[in-house]
Amino acid sequence: xxxxxxxxxxxxxxxxxxxxxxxxxxxxxxxxxxxxxxxxxxxxxxxxxxxxxxxxxxxxxxxxxxxxxxxxxxxxxxxxxxxxxxxxxxxxxxxxxxxxxxxxxxxxxxxxxxxxxxxxxxxxxxxxxxxxxxxxxxxxxxxxxxxxxxxxxxxxxxxxxxxxxxxxxxxxxxxxxxxxxxxxxxxxxxxxxxxxxxxxxxxxxxxxxxxxxxxxxxxxxxxxxxxxxxxxxxxxxxxxxxxxxxxxxxxxxxxxxxxxxxxxxxxxxxxxxxxxxxxxxxxxxxxxxxxxxxxxxxxxxxxxxxxxxxxxxxxxxxxxxxxxxxxxxxxxxxxxxxxxxxxxxxxxxxxxxxxxxxxxxxxxxxxxxxxxxxxxxxxxxxxxxxxxxxxxxxxxxxxxxxxxxxxxxxxxxxxxxxxxxxxxxxxxxxxxxxxxxxxxxxxxxxxxxxxxxxxxxxxxxxxxxxxxxxxxxxxxxxxxxxxxxxxxxxxxxxxxxxxxxxxxxxxxxx
Numbered sequence: 237x238x239x240x241x242x243x244x245x246x247x248x249x250x251x252x253x254x255x256x257x258x259x260x261x262x263x264x265x266x267x268x269x270x271x272x273x274x275x276x277x278x279x280x281x282x283x284x285x286x287x288x289x290x291x292x293x294x295x296x297x298x299x300x301x302x303x304x305x306x307x308x309x310x311x312x313x314x315x316x317x318x319x320x321x322x323x324x325x326x327x328x329x330x331x332x333x334x335x336x337x338x339x340x341x342x343x344x345x346x347x348x349x350x351x352x353x354x355x356x357x358x359x360x361x362x363x364x365x366x367x368x369x370x371x372x373x374x375x376x377x378x379x380x381x382x383x384x385x386x387x388x389x390x391x392x393x394x395x396x397x398x399x400x401x402x403x404x405x406x407x408x409x410x411x412x413x414x415x416x417x418x419x420x421x422x423x424x425x426x427x428x429x430x431x432x433x434x435x436x437x438x439x440x441x442x443x444x445x446x447x448x449x450x451x452x453x454x455x456x457x458x459x460x461x462x463x464x465x466x467x468x469x470x471x472x473x474x475x476x477x478x479x480x481x482x483x484x485x486x487x488x489x490x491x492x493x494x495x496x497x498x499x500x501x502x503x504x505x506x507x508x509x510x511x512x513x514x515x516x517x518x519x520x521x522x523x524x525x526x527x528x529x530x531x532x533x534x535x536x537x538x539x540x541x542x543x544x545x546x547x548x549x550x551x552x553x554x555x556x557x558x559x560x561x562x563x564x565x566x567x568x569x570x571x572x573x574x575x576x577x578x579x580x581x582x583x584x585x586x587x588x589x590x591x592x593x594x595x596x597x598x599x600x601x602x603x604x605x606x607x608x609x610x611x612x613x614x615x616x617x618x619x620x621x622x623x624x625x626x627x628x629x630x631x632x633x634x635x636x637x638x639x640x641x642x643x644x645x646x647x648x649x650x651x652x653x654x655x656x657x658x659x660x661x662x663x664x665x666x667x668x669x670x671x672x673x674x675x676x677x678x679x680x681x682x683x684x685x686x687x688x689x690x691x692x693x694x695x696x697x698x699x700x701x702x703x704x705x706x707x708x709x710x711x712x713x714x715x716x717x718x719x720x721x722x723x724x725x726x727x728x729x730x731x732x733x734x735x736x737x738x739x740x741x742x743x744x745x746x
Contacts, residue, residue: 267292268743271526271535273514273550276304277725278716278732279541280497281333285736286537287504291743294533295501296512296526298542303494305685306725312578312679314620316627319574319685320490320725321608322346322483329730334486337496342487346613349590354667355387355430356598361669363599366590370474373453374435375419376427377471388426396423400465408461414694415452416445422466434594438606440692440723441572441634451692451722487616490725514542517550524712537712537739541732544719551707551715558706563699566719571686572633573649575660578679582624583670587612593667597634603648604630604663625678630660653682692722714739 268291272283275297283293301307305319323330334340350367357363368384370377376384379396388396399422407418415436419428428444436444440452449457459469486492501508516527517538526533540547544566551557591613594606610627611618621627633649648659657680664672700720707715714735718724721731 268537269294269535270537270539271296271524271533272539272541273517273526274541274543274546274717275299275302275508275510276541276717277306277494277497278304278718278721278728279539280494280501281729281732282539282541282714282716282736283501283506283508284497285733286539286740287501287506289736289740289743291537291740292505293501294507294535295509296514296528296533297508297510298513300510302498302508302510303491306490306494308489308491308495309576309681309683311576311627311681314578314617314627314679315489315491316576316610316617316629317489317491318683321610321629322485322490323725325482325484325726326477327726327730329726329733331484333729333733334493337493337500339486339492339496342492343484344487344614344616345481345484347587347591347615349587349612351591352589352593353387353431353434354593354595354599354602356596356600360599360601360666364589364593364667367594368431371467371470372456372473373415373439374432375423375453375456375466375470376431377467377474379423379427379467384431387430392424392426396427397467399423399467402465404461404464407466408457411698412694413449413457414445415447415449416443418449418457418466419444422460429598430596434596434605437597437634438594438631441605443634446693448692448694448696451696485614493725514550517554519554519556519710519712535712537714537743539736539739540713540715541717543717547715547717547719554710556710558709560706561699561702563695564703566699567693571649571684572631573651573656574683574685575630575632575656576681576683577628577630577660577664577672577677578621579626579628579672579676580624580678581626581670581672581676584609584612584626584668585624588668588670595667602663602666603659604632604667605634606631607664607667609668628660628664628672630663632656632659649684656682711742712739 309318518525548565592608
C-alpha cells in the first residue's frame, strides 16, 4: 500500500505559526482547525488522522520533543530505542500504520531464540530456564508441560492442572476481577508468582493483583467460559493470534515511527510546537479556546492526548461536561528507569540467555525486573554494532502491590544515575553469568519515565466508559492515550485512530 498523503487543510493552505488568532475564533471561510494537546505517540497519531481528514492541525507538546515513549537516544554511536522497542503482532494495528507510512519493508522479527525466565534460587544459573512457550501473559496452555513442571515443581503443576476440572463459575463472569485473582483461583499461587508475575511486571510494571483482567487480557474470561478452563482459554487466544512471533519492530528502531509521523505532519503544513504546557480549555459558542501561559489557540475540535491526570484536570472545569466519576483521575504509574549498556564483551556472542530475561520478584540477588539483550534479539542492531559489541537494556521499577499502587515502586528505579549504572553491571553479570565490568562499557545511558505506564487497575473498563461517555456529550472534543486505551503501541494505535475517525465524522469531514 502506498503511503496515504496528507494535505495542508480542507481548503488548502497551512495554518500560520501562531496556530489560530486569539480573538475571532476559527475562521469559517478557512479550513477547519484542530488543536491536539500532547505530542506523544497518541497525539501524533491523532494529528495525522485529523490532517488526513482535511483539518489544519496544531500540536502542542509540553516537553522538548515529540513521540513520548516511542523515541531514540544515541549511545556509543548507535541510535537506540529510548522507550518502546517493539509492538504486539496479535493486532494488525501497528503493521497497518507502518505500511501506510511506507515503512512496512523495514518491519523485522526478533531472533527465534526467545527470552529466558529467571526464577529464585541460591544458584541463579540453575534457576534460569527458557521462557515456557504457548499461553498468554505467562498463563500456561498446558500446565503439565515439562518446562512448566521445571518452573513450579511436579506437585504444583498437578495443582495447576486442576484448572481443567474446576467449573468456570464466577471467574468467567464476575465484574471487577484482577488478573492475579483469576490465575490464583484457577491454577494456584506459584503459577501466578513464577510465570505470570514476571511477564506482567516486565510489560506493565505492576502486580497482577491490581490489574483488571479484562483490560490486560481482553477476551480471556470470555474464552474461559467458552472453553471451560483457563489453560484452554489461553491456548485459544494464542492460536487465534497471527503465526510467528508475538512482537515485531522496525529496522533502525521504533523511534522511526515517531519521526515518520512528525515529518509527515510538518511536510503537510501542520504546526508542531514544544515547550507549550496547556493550562486552560474553554468551549465558546463558535469554537474551542486552548490556553497556555497567556497564548491562545482557537479551533473547531480539540484532542487531549496528555497523561491521565493532566487530561482530567483540563476536563473537570468544563461547562457542559457531565461530571466525571470520582475515580476518573488515574493513579500515576510507577517510575521506570531503563539502563542501556553498550559493551565490548565477545563472551556475549553466544547469547547465553537468548534475547533476554524476565525476572521473578522473589529473585533477591537482582534488582532489575527485566534484561533485553538487544543485539541478540535484533539482527539489524547486531550488524550495526559489529562483532563483539553488545547492547543490553535493563529495566527497573514496578509497583509492589494493590495497597500502595501509587507510591511503592521498587527503589532501584530512583537511584542516582551512577549508582543505577553500577547496579546494572552487577545485575547483568548475575543474569547472564558473564562478568560485565565498567572496563567493558563503551557507552551507557539512563532514561527515566514517570507515569509512562498507567496501570489498568481493577474497574478500568468501567472508568474508561464513564470518561468516554462524558467526553462524548461535548461536541468537538476527544481524549486519547494509554491511560484509556491500555499499555502498548497496538492498543494506543487502534484506539487513537478509531477516536479520531469518530471526531472527523462528528465534524462532517468524512
